[in-house]
Amino acid sequence: MSQVATNEEQPELESNPNHIGKRKIHTSYINNPDFVPPKDFVFLPTLKEVPINLKGQTEIPFDTQIDYTKPEYQYRDFLPHVTLTSEPALAPYEHVDVASRADPEKKALFAAIPHRKDMTPNIGTEVRGVQLSQLTDKQKDELALYTAERGIVVFRDQDFVDKGIEWLKEFGSYLDGTEFDTHYDGDLNTIAWHSDMSYEVNPPCTTFLSLLAGPECGGDTLFVNCMTAYDRLSPPMQQFLEGISAVHSGQTQALRLIDSHLARRPTIDTVHPVVRKHPVTGRKALWVNNNHKAELWEKGTVTVYDNRMVQHSVTLDYALDNDVIRHVFRLTPQRERPAL
Numbered sequence: 001m002s003q004v005a006t007n008e009e010q011p012e013l014e015s016n017p018n019h020i021g022k023r024k025i026h027t028s029y030i031n032n033p034d035f036v037p038p039k040d041f042v043f044l045p046t047l048k049e050v051p052i053n054l055k056g057q058t059e060i061p062f063d064t065q066i067d068y069t070k071p072e073y074q075y076r077d078f079l080p081h082v083t084l085t086s087e088p089a090l091a092p093y094e095h096v097d098v099a100s101r102a103d104p105e106k107k108a109l110f111a112a113i114p115h116r117k118d119m120t121p122n123i124g125t126e127v128r129g130v131q132l133s134q135l136t137d138k139q140k141d142e143l144a145l146y147t148a149e150r151g152i153v154v155f156r157d158q159d160f161v162d163k164g165i166e167w168l169k170e171f172g173s174y175l176d177g178t179e180f181d182t183h184y185d186g187d188l189n190t191i192a193w194h195s196d197m198s199y200e201v202n203p204p205c206t207t208f209l210s211l212l213a214g215p216e217c218g219g220d221t222l223f224v225n226c227m228t229a230y231d232r233l234s235p236p237m238q239q240f241l242e243g244i245s246a247v248h249s250g251q252t253q254a255l256r257l258i259d260s261h262l263a264r265r266p267t268i269d270t271v272h273p274v275v276r277k278h279p280v281t282g283r284k285a286l287w288v289n290n291n292h293k294a295e296l297w298e299k300g301t302v303t304v305y306d307n308r309m310v311q312h313s314v315t316l317d318y319a320l321d322n323d324v325i326r327h328v329f330r331l332t333p334q335r336e337r338p339a340l
């Protein structure tokens with residue numbers, strides 16, 4: 001994903017009107033009600049043409065072990081599809097973090113949370129007794145700040161998923177540049193520490209991830225605290241790393257997606273600093289390494305993590321066979337261009 005490179009000049013960002021209050025959402029590979037395959041499209045042997053969306057239009061299911069034509073699967077609407085439509089590259093823009101307007105003491109959020117417990121000293125807090133879906137805008141701002149501080153905040157027993165895709169998109173649209181997508185075990189490509197879509201000029205920030213289906217045990221997503229990783233380096237090493245940048249390339253992911261017709265946006269490579277600073281908390285984070293970790297997964301759990309301050313990896317510790325599926329969805333809002 002990332003290779004260390006020397007600092008080099010990057011073209012100036014274009015100023016873009018996206019800012020707090022401007023709502024924008026992208027949709028990744030889920031059902032697209034406006035999609036119709038081109039007439040000359042040749043279906044690969046592994047793909048079957050199946051009418052599935054609400055308008056009765058034809059979409060192409062992703063290559064999974066689930067039979068998309070059968071309605072029994074509870075989260076059928078969340079199954080990924082090949083849509084073949086292309087999208088323009090995400091436009092760089094100047095962004096103001098919603099956490100910047102949060103009460104530093106997060107009083108409104110904490111008043112709504114009857115039970116919270118740190119999962120480890122360095123990363124992760126588990127929350128019970130409150131529904132994400134009921135949070136006010138003020139509480140969402142405070143959650144963005146709290147997530148930046150704790151790395152991840154894990155909400156148990158949520159009705160989030162049951163609200164449906166359109167509601168989830170609306171929820172995500174509170175945060176600018178949100179991408180809504182679903183992942184299925186067949187497209188596991190992240191058994192390595194990473195921050196999502198780090199090759200974008202404006203990579204994601206406060207991200208919402210929830211498990212729709214998974215194995216009885218195993219298949220956890222692990223998180224590491226990149227702030228602690230940075231803090232524990234020696235001052236000379238911190239100084240050295242603050243002087244260099246890394247090329248984050250979307251090439252590898254694009255090559256894999258092209259095979260399955262999932263690549264929809266032009267491939268992008270971006271140079272980012274190896275150490276970045278959170279625009280609200282001021283904490284510095286190492287963006288290419290890992291440190292302490294926490295584990296989680298229970299159905300009904302929604303994990304909120306700050307993609308700038310933590311990295312994560314799937315654990316492939318279970319058999320990828322026809323009886324076990326791992327299906328998740330994610331709301332991935334963009335944020336500022338990384339800077340130190």
Ligand SMILES: [Fe+2]
Pocket residue numbers: 190194195196312
């Ligand atoms: Fe990821």
